[in-house]
Amino acid sequence: METNKVPLNTWMVIEPVAYGGMKVLSTHRNQTEAEAERDKRNSGLPQKRYSAVMALQPVAERMGPLLN
Secondary structure, three states, X not given: OOHHHOOEOOEEEEEEOHHHXXXXXXXXXXXXXHHHHHHHHHXXXXXXXXXXXXXOOOHHHHOXXXXX
């Protein structure tokens, strides 16, 4: 998934994919739900593969030109 299409301000469980990309597997209402899903998916794996994250909109992206 392209980073500009990631849901903002939403907890999600992601899986890494080729070339530094990521695949959103699920979205959640809060951090606790996302971390529980992540832990369930990582259970039994030799290395942790899945992550619980929240994408935040960069503040600078919304800023207009600075006035002097």
